[in-house]
Amino acid sequence: MTTASREKKGRSRFREEFADPERRTAYYMVLPSLLIIIIVAFFPILYGIVLSLTDSTAAAFGSFIGVENYVEMFQDPDFLEGLSNTVIFTVVSVTLEFILGLCIALAINRAFRGRGLVRAAILVPWAFPTVISAVMWRLMFQDRIGIIQYLANAMGIISEPILSDRTLLLIAAILVDVWKTTPFMALLLLAGLQTIPGDVYEAARVDGANVWQRFFQITLPLLKGAILVAVLFRTLDSYRVYDLFWAMGARELQSLSTFVYEGVRISQLQFGPGNAAAVFIFVTAFLLALFFIKVLGMRTSAEE
Amino acid sequence: MTNKREGMVTTTRQKINRRDFLKLGGAGLAGAALLGVAGCGGGGAGSGNLIFSMGPDDPNKTVTRLIEKFNQQNKGEFQVTYRLMPADTGQYFDKLRTEFQAGGGDIDVMGADVIWPIQFAAQGWLKDLSEDFPESEQQKFLPAPLAASTYEGGVYAVPWYEDAGLLYYRKDLLEQSGFSAPPKTWDELKEMAQTVTEQTGTPNGFVFQGANYEGGVCNALEYIRTHGGDVLENVTSGKVIIDSPEAAAGLETYHSMIADGVAPQAVLNYTETESVPVFGNGEAVFLREWPGTYGDIAGGQEYNLKIEKVGVAPIPVAPGHQSSSTLGGWTMAINAQTDMPDEAWAFAQFMTSEESLKWRAIEGGYIPARKPLLDDPEVIEATPIIGLAKEILLDNATSRPVTQFYGDMSLEMQEQFNAALKGEVSPQQAVETLQKSLSSIMQQAD
Numbered sequence: 001m002t003t004a005s006r007e008k009k010g011r012s013r014f015r016e017e018f019a020d021p022e023r024r025t026a027y028y029m030v031l032p033s034l035l036i037i038i039i040v041a042f043f044p045i046l047y048g049i050v051l052s053l054t055d056s057t058a059a060a061f062g063s064f065i066g067v068e069n070y071v072e073m074f075q076d077p078d079f080l081e082g083l084s085n086t087v088i089f090t091v092v093s094v095t096l097e098f099i100l101g102l103c104i105a106l107a108i109n110r111a112f113r114g115r116g117l118v119r120a121a122i123l124v125p126w127a128f129p130t131v132i133s134a135v136m137w138r139l140m141f142q143d144r145i146g147i148i149q150y151l152a153n154a155m156g157i158i159s160e161p162i163l164s165d166r167t168l169l170l171i172a173a174i175l176v177d178v179w180k181t182t183p184f185m186a187l188l189l190l191a192g193l194q195t196i197p198g199d200v201y202e203a204a205r206v207d208g209a210n211v212w213q214r215f216f217q218i219t220l221p222l223l224k225g226a227i228l229v230a231v232l233f234r235t236l237d238s239y240r241v242y243d244l245f246w247a248m249g250a251r252e253l254q255s256l257s258t259f260v261y262e263g264v265r266i267s268q269l270q271f272g273p274g275n276a277a278a279v280f281i282f283v284t285a286f287l288l289a290l291f292f293i294k295v296l297g298m299r300t301s302a303e304e
Numbered sequence: 305m306t307n308k309r310e311g312m313v314t315t316t317r318q319k320i321n322r323r324d325f326l327k328l329g330g331a332g333l334a335g336a337a338l339l340g341v342a343g344c345g346g347g348g349a350g351s352g353n354l355i356f357s358m359g360p361d362d363p364n365k366t367v368t369r370l371i372e373k374f375n376q377q378n379k380g381e382f383q384v385t386y387r388l389m390p391a392d393t394g395q396y397f398d399k400l401r402t403e404f405q406a407g408g409g410d411i412d413v414m415g416a417d418v419i420w421p422i423q424f425a426a427q428g429w430l431k432d433l434s435e436d437f438p439e440s441e442q443q444k445f446l447p448a449p450l451a452a453s454t455y456e457g458g459v460y461a462v463p464w465y466e467d468a469g470l471l472y473y474r475k476d477l478l479e480q481s482g483f484s485a486p487p488k489t490w491d492e493l494k495e496m497a498q499t500v501t502e503q504t505g506t507p508n509g510f511v512f513q514g515a516n517y518e519g520g521v522c523n524a525l526e527y528i529r530t531h532g533g534d535v536l537e538n539v540t541s542g543k544v545i546i547d548s549p550e551a552a553a554g555l556e557t558y559h560s561m562i563a564d565g566v567a568p569q570a571v572l573n574y575t576e577t578e579s580v581p582v583f584g585n586g587e588a589v590f591l592r593e594w595p596g597t598y599g600d601i602a603g604g605q606e607y608n609l610k611i612e613k614v615g616v617a618p619i620p621v622a623p624g625h626q627s628s629s630t631l632g633g634w635t636m637a638i639n640a641q642t643d644m645p646d647e648a649w650a651f652a653q654f655m656t657s658e659e660s661l662k663w664r665a666i667e668g669g670y671i672p673a674r675k676p677l678l679d680d681p682e683v684i685e686a687t688p689i690i691g692l693a694k695e696i697l698l699d700n701a702t703s704r705p706v707t708q709f710y711g712d713m714s715l716e717m718q719e720q721f722n723a724a725l726k727g728e729v730s731p732q733q734a735v736e737t738l739q740k741s742l743s744s745i746m747q748q749a750d
Contacts, residue, residue, distance in 0.1 A: 058401075058405055142578070143568070143569075143570035144570070144578070144581075144582065160569055161568075161569055161570040161572070161573065163570075163573045164569060164570060164572040164573050164726070250515065250516075250517070250573065251515075251516045251517060251718075252516055252573065262715070265398060266394075266398070266711060266715065267711060267712045267715055268709055268711050268712055269709060269712045269745060269748055270712065
């Protein structure tokens with residue numbers, strides 16, 4: 001096919017779409033929802049991007065200053081701390097959640113008595129609002145009345161108050177997040193596991209495959225779709241972490257989103273860098289999702 | 305055939321007919337909508353209502369009862385509605401700011417934390433009260449909160465009730481270890497704390513609020529000022545002077561509280577909520593706190609400690625300097641956009657009148673901001689802390705360096721003071737960093 005004929009194919013396909021009255025009606029039907037999405041979702045994002053290129057404050061719209069806000073943001077030590085905390089948090093907690101979630105999913109995949117009850121029970125941490133469980137865990141890490149601090153001291157592994165040390169606080173936040181969202185991962189992976197037909201394993205056993213070979217060469221490849229969906233969800237969620245860090249750390253723990261909040265809501269002069277950070281989060285999250293879809297080959301529709 | 309009929313009958317018996325379900329659902333929704341409208345309709349602000357905003361009332365409901373009394377006096381003319389705000393003053397501040405930024409809002413009079421009037425006045429959001437509140441009247445109030453309500457020649461709030469940092473101590477434990485008076489200097493405090501904890505077995509020597517929040521600034525400023533330093537040249541205005549050997553010495557003492565083992569390391573994340581129970585349950589010898597705690601302990605309901613064992617003293621000093629307590633407290637401010645200015649002033653005047661303040665001191669233990677009341681025998685009897693703390697309130701209470709951008713300044717100070725307390729940065733580094741960042745913030749104000 002020459003370039004010319006390919007172009008003509010493209011153009012004629014376009015005309016084909018709109019020539020057909022039925023398909024045209026379909027597009028008109030979708031138009032209202034599309035407009036609403038554009039107004040509600042796209043407009044605030046565009047407005048935010050425009051604001052980040054000006055020196056506005058929460059009170060007044062300012063003048064255009066180019067990328068100065070972004071430069072200031074990248075030089076702000078709080079932002080860099082938030083960025084490193086968020087990246088470490090995302091990578092470690094998603095990895096842990098994935099491994100633990102997969103183990104749990106494999107364990108409850110076989111039918112046993114009380115399986116329905118177990119599946120409901122493991123969802124309980126996920127069902128709690130994050131703020132409530134964060135405050136609850138914070139109380140458990142307190143130095144005077146916290147059970148975990150007490151146990152850690154008694155076992156001799158930690159001698160200082162957990163809440164006063166930034167590293168320990170980050171580790172604590174990671175553990176709380178793993179506690180909270182492993183069930184979510186487990187259920188998503190379980191749903192994926194249940195689509196794998198049992199006779200594939202039968203055939204493999206007949207061929208003499210052992211447990212590890214069955215796992216790595218049958219289960220994981222067939223589970224790839226579900227894994228990518230679950231991991232993408234969790235990665236984007238962890239990347240935007242705010243309530244857990246804010247409620248558990250009480251301003252000690254910085255993430256990208258807490259930096260945005262401090263800049264935009266609490267401070268009066270940091271509005272520019274805070275807004276720039278919000279745009280930064282949006283762009284990087286978008287790129288992450290794109291990476292998952294294009295590079296890792298996550299399927300986004302049923303027909304491919 | 306029979307089976308089929310049986311099957312059909314079973315189906316219709318088990319499920320509600322779809323039409324009936326839709327009817328029920330529609331009726332339910334309509335009912336809920338009507339209730340919602342009825343509920344909303346009653347709560348809106350009519351034109352005859354004055355809206356007063358404040359955080360939650362105390363257990364004795366002093367604010368609510370005062371409002372009721374005022375409404376009785378003004379029946380038929382206008383009524384005051386108490387609009388409840390969050391208990392967390394930071395959140396309350398955010399709410400007010402959001403309303404002001406959106407164009408005024410409908411709050412007419414507000415209970416304002418003493419650090420707010422200057423910040424709001426700088427944006428033109430508060431009404432200048434100089435006409436209704438002349439110098440002669442101003443003199444009757446405590447000087448420190450009045451100064452904190454003044455901005456560029458105008459006065460934007462009326463002081464309402466006061467708070468200042470105090471040193472609480474265990475009289476009985478000190479006596480037991482041979483000390484007859486509370487410590488006057490920081491070194492004496494450390495020495496007494498160590499001796500008393502050794503001899504009496506009390507777990508902690510000294511607890512205070514060292515967390516990364518506004519209270520941490522209040523605590524650290526006391527150390528800086530009692531060593532002869534300060535943040536701004538004229539307390540709330542002027543050049544930034546925090547980079548001084550005195551301020552660094554103050555932060556050095558602050559840090560030594562943990563380093564020398566006088567205070568537990570956990571004070572790094574203590575706010576009032578965490579520190580008061582430690583002292584209240586007898587686990588500390590010294591506590592730095594606001595005056596309200598005296599009433600809480602005396603009430604006998606929350607803590608084990610008996611009030612007879614508690615003494616109150618001024619904040620210790622470095623030798624040769626004067627004591628300094630950070631000023632807290634609340635004021636009455638009026639929205640610049642209010643459409644009921646005379647009524648608003650009448651209400652503000654009522655709440656800060658001698659009568660109301662005295663009543664509130666006796667009923668709720670709130671320290672009045674009027675000087676003469678601090679000598680009133682009835683008030684002293686009701687709130688013993690006034691007698692104990694009068695000298696502190698009158699002479700030593702100093703405002704925080706409140707300016708137009710205090711929010712940002714506070715964020716910087718919170719972080720640096722906490723880092724210095726932790727030992728993450730040296731006191732010298734902390735004051736140098738603050739000198740730079742606070743100066744650049746102050747420049748923006750010009």
